[in-house]
Amino acid sequence: GKGGLDDAFFDRGEPDWHRTSPNPLFETLAAREGMLQAVAWLLWRGLSRLHDAVMDVLASAATHEIDHVLLLAREAMNSFEDFWRQVTWTVKYGPQQLEPERPEHADYGPETNFWLKFRPTLACHHNPRLGPELGGFKSWCNPHFLEDRGGTGLQFVLSLGSGGDFQYENFVAKQWPGVKVVTADCTTIDETSEKSFQQGHIYMLPLCLRGLNTTYISFFPKSDHAKFVTYPDMKKLLATKHGIPRFDVIKSNIEASEYPVFAHILQDPETNLEGTAQIHLELHRMGMEENGLNFNSLLFAQLLVATFLSGGYHPVSFERWMDELSATDVVFVNQTWWLLGELDARRSIWTRSFPQPPTSDAIYPEPEELRRN
Numbered sequence: 001g002k003g004g005l006d007d008a009f010f011d012r013g014e015p016d017w018h019r020t021s022p023n024p025l026f027e028t029l030a031a032r033e034g035m036l037q038a039v040a041w042l043l044w045r046g047l048s049r050l051h052d053a054v055m056d057v058l059a060s061a062a063t064h065e066i067d068h069v070l071l072l073a074r075e076a077m078n079s080f081e082d083f084w085r086q087v088t089w090t091v092k093y094g095p096q097q098l099e100p101e102r103p104e105h106a107d108y109g110p111e112t113n114f115w116l117k118f119r120p121t122l123a124c125h126h127n128p129r130l131g132p133e134l135g136g137f138k139s140w141c142n143p144h145f146l147e148d149r150g151g152t153g154l155q156f157v158l159s160l161g162s163g164g165d166f167q168y169e170n171f172v173a174k175q176w177p178g179v180k181v182v183t184a185d186c187t188t189i190d191e192t193s194e195k196s197f198q199q200g201h202i203y204m205l206p207l208c209l210r211g212l213n214t215t216y217i218s219f220f221p222k223s224d225h226a227k228f229v230t231y232p233d234m235k236k237l238l239a240t241k242h243g244i245p246r247f248d249v250i251k252s253n254i255e256a257s258e259y260p261v262f263a264h265i266l267q268d269p270e271t272n273l274e275g276t277a278q279i280h281l282e283l284h285r286m287g288m289e290e291n292g293l294n295f296n297s298l299l300f301a302q303l304l305v306a307t308f309l310s311g312g313y314h315p316v317s318f319e320r321w322m323d324e325l326s327a328t329d330v331v332f333v334n335q336t337w338w339l340l341g342e343l344d345a346r347r348s349i350w351t352r353s354f355p356q357p358p359t360s361d362a363i364y365p366e367p368e369e370l371r372r373n
Helices: 007-011 029-060 063-093 110-115 143-151 167-175 222-227 231-242 258-265 295-310 335-347 357-363 367-372
Strands: 156-160 179-184 193-196 200-205 249-252 278-284 313-319 327-334
Touching (some): 029 063, 029 295, 143 357, 167 200, 200 231, 249 258, 258 278, 295 313, 327 335
Parallel strands (some): 156 179
Antiparallel strands (some): 193 200, 278 327, 313 327
């Protein structure tokens, strides 16, 4: 809905709409129970995909690997179950967990009670943070397996939302030479352009993504609405014009638009996310820092995580890096890719050279080089 805002608010275009109070959808017990039922359905959907993935891996696994595959399957099942337990408790306890100065909260305040609900439910055997020890860089699940990918390394990366900051894109291009990076942002990129350099190729598109419900783009001026496209339409455009068939990794920082965008994408993850190993998401709470400390915002964010799990994408890392209280970085990993990566690590323990030089260099780049740049 429009959160009680009048039509004039949307007609004039309001860039800070995502900072307004979230839709009060979960004010009643009945609405919260309906939310739990929706989460249960989403998790069963993800578990069904996990079953198929495990059966596929078992079909080609050696006899001595079966126990290991089943242990990995159990770990992924625990991810669904642990998330379900947390969400159930959160809903049953209700809004008072975000109220200040309650005796049961002891020394922990509402902000802590909000953000502790967002934590990893699955572990990668190697989950380093790559890039300088500065804001804007990400953690990566099992980067050795991204390095391999059939000998091709990382080929196609999508970066949604730039805000004029291209540190992520430049790092990816340096780490995986030859990669093609697509950066889409209709708020800071004025025209389509390409940049080729020694390490890779960057396409900059003056486009933003939207979901199926166009109400979510109403806060932009009406003259800009044509710049918003759905993810499937953007994929078709890139495949036709630039020969980019998929994305190995997706980075998203789109100021709370991740809710409608990924709700649409994850309706059909087999098509939309074919070949996508992991997603680096900046998860914003609805209402951001000003109005986001809100039970409705908390449950919407929980639904978003459940939506990722429904498509077989598990949270393996959370990092609160913002100076304000509006967002957290999340790494979601595809469960099939995770199974194969963990199994590959076991298979190659006697043959792989550790530490891997490219990854090690990326973890700790020379501070002198950063100062020069």
